Amino acid sequence: MVASSTACTDTADREGQVVLADGTTATSRVTSVSGTQIPTDRTITTDGQVVYTGGTYLLPWTDGEPRLYHWNPDGGTSTWHLTDQWASQTSLTAYRLTDTGRVDPVTVPVVDGAVTLTAEAGSAYVLYPTSELPTPVDPEWGQETAVNNPGFFSTDLSGWNTHGNASVEITDRGNAQAVLGEGKSSISQQLRDPENPAANLPAGTYSAWAWVEVEPGQTRRVTVTASGPGARGLDGTGKPVSASIDSSTALNATASDEKHRTYFQRVRVVFRSTGKPVHLTIAADKGSAPVRVDDVRVVPFTPADDPAPTAGTILFEDFEHVDTGYGPFVTGSGNAGGDARTQLAERHEPYSQSGWYGINQSGAVVPGGKLTDNVLRGDWSLMANEENNGLILRATSATLPLQPGHRYRLTMDHQTAFADTYSVVIGSDTVAAPPQEQERERIPLPQARETERFTHEFVVPADGTVPWIGIVKTGGGRQANLTIDDLRVEDLGRVR
Numbered sequence: 001m002v003a004s005s006t007a008c009t010d011t012a013d014r015e016g017q018v019v020l021a022d023g024t025t026a027t028s029r030v031t032s033v034s035g036t037q038i039p040t041d042r043t044i045t046t047d048g049q050v051v052y053t054g055g056t057y058l059l060p061w062t063d064g065e066p067r068l069y070h071w072n073p074d075g076g077t078s079t080w081h082l083t084d085q086w087a088s089q090t091s092l093t094a095y096r097l098t099d100t101g102r103v104d105p106v107t108v109p110v111v112d113g114a115v116t117l118t119a120e121a122g123s124a125y126v127l128y129p130t131s132e133l134p135t136p137v138d139p140e141w142g143q144e145t146a147v148n149n150p151g152f153f154s155t156d157l158s159g160w161n162t163h164g165n166a167s168v169e170i171t172d173r174g175n176a177q178a179v180l181g182e183g184k185s186s187i188s189q190q191l192r193d194p195e196n197p198a199a200n201l202p203a204g205t206y207s208a209w210a211w212v213e214v215e216p217g218q219t220r221r222v223t224v225t226a227s228g229p230g231a232r233g234l235d236g237t238g239k240p241v242s243a244s245i246d247s248s249t250a251l252n253a254t255a256s257d258e259k260h261r262t263y264f265q266r267v268r269v270v271f272r273s274t275g276k277p278v279h280l281t282i283a284a285d286k287g288s289a290p291v292r293v294d295d296v297r298v299v300p301f302t303p304a305d306d307p308a309p310t311a312g313t314i315l316f317e318d319f320e321h322v323d324t325g326y327g328p329f330v331t332g333s334g335n336a337g338g339d340a341r342t343q344l345a346e347r348h349e350p351y352s353q354s355g356w357y358g359i360n361q362s363g364a365v366v367p368g369g370k371l372t373d374n375v376l377r378g379d380w381s382l383m384a385n386e387e388n389n390g391l392i393l394r395a396t397s398a399t400l401p402l403q404p405g406h407r408y409r410l411t412m413d414h415q416t417a418f419a420d421t422y423s424v425v426i427g428s429d430t431v432a433a434p435p436q437e438q439e440r441e442r443i444p445l446p447q448a449r450e451t452e453r454f455t456h457e458f459v460v461p462a463d464g465t466v467p468w469i470g471i472v473k474t475g476g477g478r479q480a481n482l483t484i485d486d487l488r489v490e491d492l493g494r495v496r
Ligand SMILES: [Ca+2]
Pocket: 151, 152, 153, 175, 176, 177, 294, 295
């Protein structure tokens, strides 16, 4: 514990003691703590009464409704003398706190200004004056969004229509998520106006997705569909708009993601709403592989504006209106251990473009030293900034579905500061637990300090693996940067 003089009044701190402005005093014999340790060897008193000792506490709280929080790490019974503010109460009501609110109210008499509390290990409690119990507030999960209960934090499927075998589980990270069990199963709901939950999703163009994981090592078709009288494809046709996966093989390598090191990835549909009812459905076909679903989102969306459409184009991304993440890419497995240095880069001339100040190989910032543009066309591009070595980006079977036996052409514009630093990778995954990721081809990007177009054709093998494209970093150095834009994948048809 560090004694801080900034928090104290004219009462002088003594060694191992800190006095706060309101007279609260903390004492401890501990002289230092690590960044990951919760130090409990301390005693805190307020109004002369102990409110914390050895990790057990009954803390008065004055921010909002007056209340006390109780925690007893080992569980059991403890007696507390109340502070002046609380000692005149005749009784308090203690609730056990859970992920879904206060439960199990118990009336606790105040005897001679003290209460005796009994706690379960691992449970926190809140106490209110029995005369002033607050009314429970409906959390309105998904409030001001198009989806009711989008992250299943109600811990049930309220807000959703269910078919077959659907339930909610709590993960060991404390997250609630939906599970589609054995046999044809689905969850669906009618989307709503974020500003008026009683109204339909307003007319407009939207991106809708769920994070989905098919049990690793198993296959089962999972489909996200926007349907109903108000759902149209971007081309204006009235057929339901859907996207499917059969397995989950791409590691979630985003260190800041709650789903880090799972195989959850986004499955997305884009559609136009006419303003009539639109239903969003996440459905698992027949099968026994557990399918997990979480974090359903619907956001207004502007599709990429393709300046040179071709008949075979199955993906075009200009990075101008990415809904979330890196467009068709997700963080590659090479970045699973730390923070990525890839970003959607926004134009901000002259600072974002080549010729501005840049860092040289000696680490000095020099005028005119910036080697490449952060943005190639429009206002946004995808830029890898001195990335980690290894697979930094890859597509998934949801973001770029590729058919076995077909030939594809990948084109993209790029600027690459140095040769032998980044390569395009054509790869595939084997469905296994854990999934096995293989490179099939690695095509190095040349040095390109002006925008160049990269083109590569490849054939997807019909061997049951899950194909993908990606970017691997293979060399280092200051300003070892790559920017890409106008990524296009064309299906050239079945190979004979
Ligand atoms: Ca959740």
